[in-house]
Amino acid sequence: MRPQKGISPIIAVVLLIGLTVASAAVLVNFYAPFQQARQSEIEQKGSTEAECAFASIEFTDDDVASNLTASTDTVNVTVDNTGSVDLYDFQITVTISNIAYSYEPDNVTKRTAAVPMKPGDKVVFVTNVTDNLSGTITSVEVVGRNCPRAARKKVDL
Numbered sequence: 661m662r663p664q665k666g667i668s669p670i671i672a673v674v675l676l677i678g679l680t681v682a683s684a685a686v687l688v689n690f691y692a693p694f695q696q697a698r699q700s701e702i703e704q705k706g707s708t709e710a711e712c713a714f715a716s717i718e719f720t721d722d723d724v725a726s727n728l729t730a731s732t733d734t735v736n737v738t739v740d741n742t743g744s745v746d747l748y749d750f751q752i753t754v755t756i757s758n759i760a761y762s763y764e765p766d767n768v769t770k771r772t773a774a775v776p777m778k779p780g781d782k783v784v785f786v787t788n789v790t791d792n793l794s795g796t797i798t799s800v801e802v803v804g805r806n807c808p809r810a811a812r813k814k815v816d817l
Contacts, residue, residue: 709809711745712810712811714743714744714745715745717740717743717811717813718739719802719813720815723738723739723815724738724797728789728793734786734788735752735763735800736784736786737802738782738783739783739785739802740782741781741782741783743811746776746778746806747807748771748804749805750770750804750805751764751802751803751805752764752765752787752800752801752802753800753801753802756793756797758798761791761793763787763788763789763790765786765787766788771783773806777804785802799817800815801813801814
């Protein structure tokens with residue numbers, strides 16, 4: 661009886677290469693949609709960041725007026741859009757006694773994507789304070805949330 665031989669080395673190499681190619685094809689089909697979704701998300705975020713690089717707002721302590729003793733407490737902030745980007749979705753944060761309170765401007769002075777604050781515009785944001793605040797305002801921060809890194813300004817009072 662003759663001893664049995666295994667498969668030839670050439671056939672073994674061909675089988676290993678075929679198995680590797682088939683595995684790679686399965687992995688590519690599995691990961692391609694995930695990669696495309698991430699790439700699209702990164703491209704969108706990158707274009708927003710690039711546009712927001714030209715965003716800027718400005719106001720001083722003289723541009724802040726508050727009335728915390730009336731039946732309806734208000735904080736008004738006059739803000740200049742000194743950048744070259746439309747800004748909207750603002751948030752005003754008022755700090756009293758080291759506690760921060762965040763508000764949106766009222767519906768009359770609010771800025772949205774449909775009605776943004778254009779470059780060069782000066783807007784008085786009226787904020788109706790819904791908390792019963794007392795004390796002295798120590799700082800006010802305004803953030804245009806469509807460009808939160810660039811359209812941000814905090815002023816100590």
